[in-house]
Amino acid sequence: SQGQVITCKAAVAWEPNKPLVIEDVQVAPPQAGEVRIKILYTALCHTDAYTWGGKDPEGLFPCILGHEAAGIVESVGEGVTEVQPGDHVIPCYQAECRECKFCKSGKTNLCGKVRAATGVGVMMNDRKSRFSINGKPIYHFMGTSTFSQYTVVHDVSVAKIDPQAPLEKVCLLGCGVPTGLGAVWNTAKVEPGSIVAIFGLGTVGLAVAEGAKAAGASRVIGIDVDNKKFDIAKNFGVTEFVNPKDHEKPIQQVLVDITDGGVDYSFECIGNVSVMRAALECCHKGWGTSVIVGVAASGQEISTRPFQLVTGRVWKGTAFGGFKSRSQVPWLVDKYLKKEIKVDEYITHNMTLGEINEAFHLMHEGGCLRCVLSL
Ligand code: NAD
Ligand code: AHE
Ligand code: ZN
Numbered sequence: 001s002q003g004q005v006i007t008c009k010a011a012v013a014w015e016p017n018k019p020l021v022i023e024d025v026q027v028a029p030p031q032a033g034e035v036r037i038k039i040l041y042t043a044l045c046h047t048d049a050y051t052w053g054g055k056d057p058e059g060l061f062p063c064i065l066g067h068e069a070a071g072i073v074e075s076v077g078e079g080v081t082e083v084q085p086g087d088h089v090i091p092c093y094q095a096e097c098r099e100c101k102f103c104k105s106g107k108t109n110l111c112g113k114v115r116a117a118t119g120v121g122v123m124m125n126d127r128k129s130r131f132s133i134n135g136k137p138i139y140h141f142m143g144t145s146t147f148s149q150y151t152v153v154h155d156v157s158v159a160k161i162d163p164q165a166p167l168e169k170v171c172l173l174g175c176g177v178p179t180g181l182g183a184v185w186n187t188a189k190v191e192p193g194s195i196v197a198i199f200g201l202g203t204v205g206l207a208v209a210e211g212a213k214a215a216g217a218s219r220v221i222g223i224d225v226d227n228k229k230f231d232i233a234k235n236f237g238v239t240e241f242v243n244p245k246d247h248e249k250p251i252q253q254v255l256v257d258i259t260d261g262g263v264d265y266s267f268e269c270i271g272n273v274s275v276m277r278a279a280l281e282c283c284h285k286g287w288g289t290s291v292i293v294g295v296a297a298s299g300q301e302i303s304t305r306p307f308q309l310v311t312g313r314v315w316k317g318t319a320f321g322g323f324k325s326r327s328q329v330p331w332l333v334d335k336y337l338k339k340e341i342k343v344d345e346y347i348t349h350n351m352t353l354g355e356i357n358e359a360f361h362l363m364h365e366g367g368c369l370r371c372v373l374s375l
Helices: 046-052 101-105 167-174 178-190 203-214 227-234 251-258 273-281 327-338 353-361
Strands: 006-012 020-028 033-044 068-076 087-091 131-133 136-138 150-154 157-160 195-199 217-223 240-242 265-268 288-293 312-317 346-352 370-374
Touching: 006 167, 006 288, 006 353, 020 033, 020 327, 020 353, 033 087, 068 167, 068 217, 087 312, 131 251, 136 217, 136 327, 150 167, 157 327, 167 178, 167 273, 167 346, 167 370, 178 265, 178 312, 178 327, 195 203, 203 217, 203 227, 203 265, 227 240, 240 251, 265 273, 273 288, 273 312, 353 370
Parallel strands: 195 217, 195 265, 217 240, 265 288, 288 312, 346 370
Antiparallel strands: 006 020, 020 131, 033 068, 033 150, 033 370, 068 087, 087 157, 131 136
């Protein structure tokens, strides 16, 4: 099939909030600097639901969503040297070219090489999509579009991994788990003995808990509106649970009261701007740092009294946990193979691509962390 158009099944989002439709999609061959991947497994992340829900200012329709996946390289375009057909890979929505101003700064994992194209659903070369249905173009999403049996991505967005790793598990290392671990290890740099608060105990929040435990945090306080989360959260390192609904006082006050003045580090893993404010304001005066991980809807803005920052609290954010994708995803896969990080524990459901709409519904149920679809 190299050099040929492939027709395969993909879940197409025609319009915001309308059920995805499994369509026969034509996937063009990879051009220079591009890689065509046979996707074998993809999970659903809350960000897919956010874009599908019309809340993403970069959301374009019709598109093929999906960004947490694993597969095998089918073919490569001209000039691609780092992967070849047969390689096991994880697509990375945060690219790493190692040449741009961002990559060379040593200060960030963000990469500037292809971001302008991935933000508008096309490929860099010709600013066109490689997906079409009977000649009608379908937009890419986040430079990954993994809800398709075949996808085309930029070579700077492909992490080559150990072929012994089970793809049906390590697909999670494409987003949620690294984001939570990295928020703790790379962005906040939590020290042993720290008090940590985590708002939102989905996959991202639980990975923050796992990272905090590994970093030697003395207390890991999980905050969620769903009581069912606590039993699950204990297995990931959460030591205390607070449900804001059980309290009359603002949640930041509750946390300040139980921590002798506030937490050392807090993480917002929901995407709710009023919770982001609470997460900042529950931090200890003088040094407490709050990391925004959740993605807020279009038009939403954060606010607090500037005095919160004047008195030493720090507000930060993180994308993909600050991990350099092509370099560090293979390292995370190796850590999983050595049983140094969890992955299996976040997978609560397994389904097929054809059941993707049910999988999206499951995301709103407390019992679902990650649902992995086989393609
Ligand atoms: P999820 O839906 O599985 O988890 C969210 C949790 O928040 C749920 O347990 C829910 O009960 C809880 N919650 C909702 N409202 C709450 C409230 N007001 N107070 C307390 N808890 C509340 O989502 P996820 O897949 O874990 O993703 C979490 C967030 O992180 C999303 O916004 C997602 O878009 C974002 N995200 C960001 C990055 C990044 O790189 N920055 C990467 C992955 C995901
Ligand atoms: N498109 C949105 C922002 C979405 C967003 O912030 N995405 C995160 C990853 S979420 C993964 O589940 C991210 O990495 N952002 C950095 C980047 O380069 O996109 C908007 O508001 O426009
Ligand atoms: Zn994600």
